[in-house]
Amino acid sequence: MALQAIAFYLLATVTVGAALLVVSAKNPVHSVLFLITAFFSAAGLFVLLGAEFLAMLLIVVYVGAVAVLFLFVVMMLDVDFAALRQGFAQYLPIGALIAGVLTIEMIMVAVSVATKGAASKNATPQTFTDAVSNTETIGRVLYTDYVYFFQASGLVLLVAMIGAIVLTLRHKPGVKRQDIAAQVARNEKTGMRIVQIKSGSALDQEGLSE
Amino acid sequence: MNLSSALSLALPEVILAISALILVVWGAFQGRSNPIFSGAAVVVLLAAAAVAAMGPHGVAFNGAYVADGVAAFAKVAIYIASALAIPLGDKWLGARGDAKFEFPVLIVLTALGMGVMASAGDLISLYVGVELHSLALYVLAAFRRDDAKGSEAGLKYFVLGALSSGLLLYGASLIYGFAGSTKFTDIAAVVSNGAETGVLFGLVFLICGLAFKVSAAPFHMWTPDVYEGAPTPVVGFFAAAPKLAAMVLLARVLQEAFGGAEAQWRQILVIVALLSIFVGAFAGLAQKNLKRLWAYSSIANIGYAVLGLAAGGEAGMQSMLMFLILYMVDVTGFFACLSALNRGGKPMETIEDMAGLVKERPGLALAITAFSLSALGLPPLSGFWAKFYVFKAAIGTGDVVMQTAAVLGLVGSVVAAFYYLRLIKTMWFDGSVGATDKPEPGARLIAFAMALFAFPVVLIALAWIDPIAKTAAAAFGG
Numbered sequence: 294m295a296l297q298a299i300a301f302y303l304l305a306t307v308t309v310g311a312a313l314l315v316v317s318a319k320n321p322v323h324s325v326l327f328l329i330t331a332f333f334s335a336a337g338l339f340v341l342l343g344a345e346f347l348a349m350l351l352i353v354v355y356v357g358a359v360a361v362l363f364l365f366v367v368m369m370l371d372v373d374f375a376a377l378r379q380g381f382a383q384y385l386p387i388g389a390l391i392a393g394v395l396t397i398e399m400i401m402v403a404v405s406v407a408t409k410g411a412a413s414k415n416a417t418p419q420t421f422t423d424a425v426s427n428t429e430t431i432g433r434v435l436y437t438d439y440v441y442f443f444q445a446s447g448l449v450l451l452v453a454m455i456g457a458i459v460l461t462l463r464h465k466p467g468v469k470r471q472d473i474a475a476q477v478a479r480n481e482k483t484g485m486r487i488v489q490i491k492s493g494s495a496l497d498q499e500g501l502s503e
Numbered sequence: 504m505n506l507s508s509a510l511s512l513a514l515p516e517v518i519l520a521i522s523a524l525i526l527v528v529w530g531a532f533q534g535r536s537n538p539i540f541s542g543a544a545v546v547v548l549l550a551a552a553a554v555a556a557m558g559p560h561g562v563a564f565n566g567a568y569v570a571d572g573v574a575a576f577a578k579v580a581i582y583i584a585s586a587l588a589i590p591l592g593d594k595w596l597g598a599r600g601d602a603k604f605e606f607p608v609l610i611v612l613t614a615l616g617m618g619v620m621a622s623a624g625d626l627i628s629l630y631v632g633v634e635l636h637s638l639a640l641y642v643l644a645a646f647r648r649d650d651a652k653g654s655e656a657g658l659k660y661f662v663l664g665a666l667s668s669g670l671l672l673y674g675a676s677l678i679y680g681f682a683g684s685t686k687f688t689d690i691a692a693v694v695s696n697g698a699e700t701g702v703l704f705g706l707v708f709l710i711c712g713l714a715f716k717v718s719a720a721p722f723h724m725w726t727p728d729v730y731e732g733a734p735t736p737v738v739g740f741f742a743a744a745p746k747l748a749a750m751v752l753l754a755r756v757l758q759e760a761f762g763g764a765e766a767q768w769r770q771i772l773v774i775v776a777l778l779s780i781f782v783g784a785f786a787g788l789a790q791k792n793l794k795r796l797w798a799y800s801s802i803a804n805i806g807y808a809v810l811g812l813a814a815g816g817e818a819g820m821q822s823m824l825m826f827l828i829l830y831m832v833d834v835t836g837f838f839a840c841l842s843a844l845n846r847g848g849k850p851m852e853t854i855e856d857m858a859g860l861v862k863e864r865p866g867l868a869l870a871i872t873a874f875s876l877s878a879l880g881l882p883p884l885s886g887f888w889a890k891f892y893v894f895k896a897a898i899g900t901g902d903v904v905m906q907t908a909a910v911l912g913l914v915g916s917v918v919a920a921f922y923y924l925r926l927i928k929t930m931w932f933d934g935s936v937g938a939t940d941k942p943e944p945g946a947r948l949i950a951f952a953m954a955l956f957a958f959p960v961v962l963i964a965l966a967w968i969d970p971i972a973k974t975a976a977a978a979f980g981g
Binding site for chain 2: 398399401402405406409438439440441442444445446448449451452453455456458459460461
């Protein structure tokens, strides 16, 4: 148990610290790298909870795909972050005010939890038994109890895909594309031409290109 | 409940989802938009509306999907408004060389998302529905990607929408954490005697997120920019169906899940409603661009809908539904007029462009006049009845705060009257600034149909819609 506690506090500290650095780092590439650190330590927290499948998903999807994509975007786009930060001082007072209000509210929530306990009357997370693994538990409900959410989420992804295509795909005329069927269908008649050259005359461009 | 009976309850959404998939493949093979394709999308939406109207009522998917009178009522309106957006948008985009087959597909998918929202009985379906419809709306806002303002509108909407989704999710996670369930019925059991601090905190965030989606102040700042930049028929769509869907969703959260905390959320809603009414009324005074003007008008009008919802109970719910249905007619009609009007191939979007319109296009000028007077709330046009329901519900609560809010709402409505009347004055009494192009017949037809509904059809229709909304509202909530 002590080992678990040590691991929890270690991972939690790293997660919060890395998350803070994500928003405070000057260099956006560093931000993304700290984000990856935060994802990794959050995955560790999931393992501690016994949710090893979610932990692996977090690493595969968020670290492997999302964060790397962020990195690509940050490196490829020429974003002037100094210009983006302009007006920071101007909006600081109202931002600080909202942050202050939120902090006070969060403290109030924390105090109410500490004194009165959470309001939940039926906190029954999916129970684990040794017979059924964590992954199997998810598998059992994902396509049965949660099939509606699962399908609807699929449609959200479809919309995202259609949107990306609508907004970025351009059919430019005059672009030379590889046409494999045309390449394969080429034979000596279409691919070769015999040109009679008069003796003594040079090969001129017109004669070759028609 | 087995899958087939669950699917039969969710039949409107199933129809839309399968049709959207078929339309995508069909469109991809065809490569471009054509009237048959768009017509098919319209037929699908109308079929879904018919199924929603006649389908069975019940709860499916472990409470994630609720088919009841309110959902059916909202869905019929949403699907019909979506169906109207397709021919309007296709023609408008086609005239600018931007017609694409994805447009009807995206409208169908938005309608699907709105259907999920209207039927949500769980925080997860709430979020999925909101995301499904807003993602499609972001793309629709930026549909003319070579138009700088359109792209700006899409980007702004997307970034601020993502922020609001973050607020929504944060609130949802807090509610889940403190209530121990994402199901509205379970949450209702937890908050039956008023919400504890933690749940309340989550609820505030949830209201903020949804207030953003309906462009209620103080989460309205994206609205004028997005409305100005987005394609005109798309704006007409934005201002109508998604508002109804998000308001029904908000009503579901507040009355089904947080019915026990009514005294707590009512004060939030009253503040949001009054802020929206006054921001919409006063900021609208300074607007020159008609799309921005109607953006502020929509902010003010959503304030009245929120006020109706704040009244709570059956009367409040009925007033919110009636208000939004009648408002949807106005706003769809107005933007249909705006889509129909061009001068020299350029859209007429400022108040000056409308000068002397009555000499050029008397029919459309009359229609715009009708919509403006209706949005202003002049009897006997539809907008008057809309506000009548809201004020009646607010006064009927017997709560002093609600009654004061109703009086203040009336004051806001008087302030807003200025900009509607200025538009009418410009159209009727100023000198013409040149001939307009021939209006697009489809848009003109829709505009005239809506104008006829605003007056006099509304008087007959009210006798028919009123009891439907009443029974739907009576069966709603815990």
